[in-house]
Amino acid sequence: MSMVRSVRASAPGKVNIALRVGGVRSDGFHPLDTIFEALDLRDDVEARLADELSMSIRGLGEDLPVDESNLVIRAAQLLKERYGSRTGLDIAPEDLGAQLTVTKRIPVAGGMAGGSADAAATLVALNELWMLGLSGAELHECAAELGSDVPFSLLGGLARGTSRGEELQSLSSNQTHGWVMLINPHGLSTPAVFREFDALGLGHGQVPDTAAVTDVLAGPTTGSEHRALLGSVLANDLEEPARSLRSDVATIIDTIRAHIAAGVLGAHAVMLSGSGPTIAVLAEPTNLDSLSGRLGKLFPELTPVVATGPVRGTHLVR
Ligand code: C5P
Numbered sequence: 001m002s003m004v005r006s007v008r009a010s011a012p013g014k015v016n017i018a019l020r021v022g023g024v025r026s027d028g029f030h031p032l033d034t035i036f037e038a039l040d041l042r043d044d045v046e047a048r049l050a051d052e053l054s055m056s057i058r059g060l061g062e063d064l065p066v067d068e069s070n071l072v073i074r075a076a077q078l079l080k081e082r083y084g085s086r087t088g089l090d091i092a093p094e095d096l097g098a099q100l101t102v103t104k105r106i107p108v109a110g111g112m113a114g115g116s117a118d119a120a121a122t123l124v125a126l127n128e129l130w131m132l133g134l135s136g137a138e139l140h141e142c143a144a145e146l147g148s149d150v151p152f153s154l155l156g157g158l159a160r161g162t163s164r165g166e167e168l169q170s171l172s173s174n175q176t177h178g179w180v181m182l183i184n185p186h187g188l189s190t191p192a193v194f195r196e197f198d199a200l201g202l203g204h205g206q207v208p209d210t211a212a213v214t215d216v217l218a219g220p221t222t223g224s225e226h227r228a229l230l231g232s233v234l235a236n237d238l239e240e241p242a243r244s245l246r247s248d249v250a251t252i253i254d255t256i257r258a259h260i261a262a263g264v265l266g267a268h269a270v271m272l273s274g275s276g277p278t279i280a281v282l283a284e285p286t287n288l289d290s291l292s293g294r295l296g297k298l299f300p301e302l303t304p305v306v307a308t309g310p311v312r313g314t315h316l317v318r
Contacts (some may be wrong), residue, residue, distance in 0.1 A: 006048045009125040011117035011314040012038035013307070015104035015179060015273050017217075017230070018091050021237040022207035024198050029148070029164040034167075035214065036149075037177060038156040040308040041247075043073065043114060044317065045121035047129045050090075053077065055100040061108040071073055071119040071146055072100055078142055079126050080133075086107040088131030096130050096146045101310045107305070110186025111274030113149040119155035120314040128316055147206060156313020158217065160210060173217045176184060176308055177228045178285035180267075182252065183303040184277040196241035197246045208237070224284055231268030231282050242276035249277050259298075267291055272304040 014036050022031040053076050055066045068074060076098060084093030100122060106114030123142055127134045134142075134218045143150035144166040152159055158171040197203060214235040220227050242249035251270065254280070259265040264286050273280040283291050285308050292304040 006046060007125050007128045008046045008317045009121040009128075009168070009314055010042045010044050010046055010317050012123075012311055013041045013043070013112040013114055013117055013157050014038055014149065014152060015112065015181070015307075015309065016236060017234060017276065018101035018210040018213040018293055019236045019238055020208040020210055021065055021197060021203050023203040023205070023281065024030045024070045024194075025289060028209070028300055029053050029066065030197070030203065031207045032161060034161045034211045035171070035172060035210050035217070036152045036159050037309040038152070038158075038163055038311050039112070039179065039181075039309045040311045040312060041106050041181070041305060041307045043106050043117045043121060045118060046103075047122070047125040048099045049095045050099040051095070053100075054236065055102060057102045057104055060106070061114070062105040064108065071115045071150075072102060073117040075122040075142070075311050076126055078145065079123060079130070079132065082142070083132045083134060083138070084130070086132045088133065092113075098129060098212060100125075107181075107183045109280060110183055110190065110278040111188070111190075111272065111276045112152060112181065112278055113274065116147050116149035117149045117153045119143070119146045123154070124316060126315045128315065152313075154155055154314045156311060157255045158310045160214065164239045171214065171217055173310065175222060176285050177227060177230070177310070178283045179307045179309070180281040180283060180295055181273060181307055182279040182281065182299065183305055184249070184279075185301065185303075186276060186277065186278040188246060188249075190275040192245065193241050195247050197238065200241055200244060202229050202240060207312045208235075208317050227282060227284065228268050234269050234271045234282065236272045241270040242272050246277055249279065252279055252302070255298070256295075265291070265294065
């Protein structure tokens with residue numbers, strides 16, 4: 001294997017087609033049953049060999065911290081500390097460094113796992129750059145330590161996630177789903193939404209399951225019939241706490257739902273994306289540009305972004 005000085009990895013954002021949540025566990029996390037779909041809205045991380053570890057951000061999120069509070073730096077430190085001794089480079093493990101440049105297209109604090117995608121891309125890029133030779137299972141373990149959504153960013157496609165979202169089972173589907181993601185200029189913190197879920201007394205007993213969605217994904221319908229049926233079973237248990245924290249989010253969802261019910265929008269369904277505040281509208285892949293234009297006019301304060309899924313997980317870009 002020859003030494004490379006710079007590598008780039010690309011990682012997808014996600015939407016939760018279903019997100020069912022149970023009562024809080026003793027470790028502070030909530031048990032989930034969720035269906036993730038990877039979207040063709042992707043962040044890149046370019047890693048160059050350097051003496052120190054450092055990062056910079058381009059595109060969205062240029063004002064985000066670039067220190068240890070950023071998951072990119074935490075991912076790099078975790079790899080270096082745990083697996084640095086495996087490096088195939090002629091460098092002492094403690095001297096491994098990299099300059100990491102993140103190109104962000106996935107909205108920040110938007111419930112689309114942008115920070116998790118950056119961590120996943122960092123793991124894949126540094127595994128290659130530092131010639132660590134980690135297996136898929138080892139990468140997955142690091143990912144799960146970094147955050148609940150990082151393992152899915154690695155895996156991509158369509159998958160069912162259980163436990164806190166890190167236990168994954170791939171699902172196959174050859175159907176394409178079109179989405180208009182409505183990005184809100186004001187982010188919403190994931191822990192705050194889960195706390196509000198608890199405060200509202202939601203989530204007790206068993207986690208509601210995602211069978212309604214997995215049945216449609218595995219079922220015989222195709223094309224627009226499949227997407228319309230999928231639209232009738234989407235479910236996100238974090239919608240109620242997000243609505244409770246943010247009346248603007250509740251109003252936008254209600255308005256879009258009323259338009260869809262009246263058959264005047266040309267979309268199948270609307271739901272909160274992850275923990276919000278991004279709102280996801282399911283539609284025909286051929287209709288996304290015109291739908292995006294209409295939604296942009298209806299809600300000038302939001303930025304519509306067109307996406308389709310499922311797409312592949314984190315990979316190196318040659
Ligand atoms: O795992 P991650 O760092 O993405 O989670 C951020 C926060 O979201 C957690 O600290 C927790 O408050 C909340 N969370 C949760 N249950 C989950 C996932 C996240 O309560 N399954």
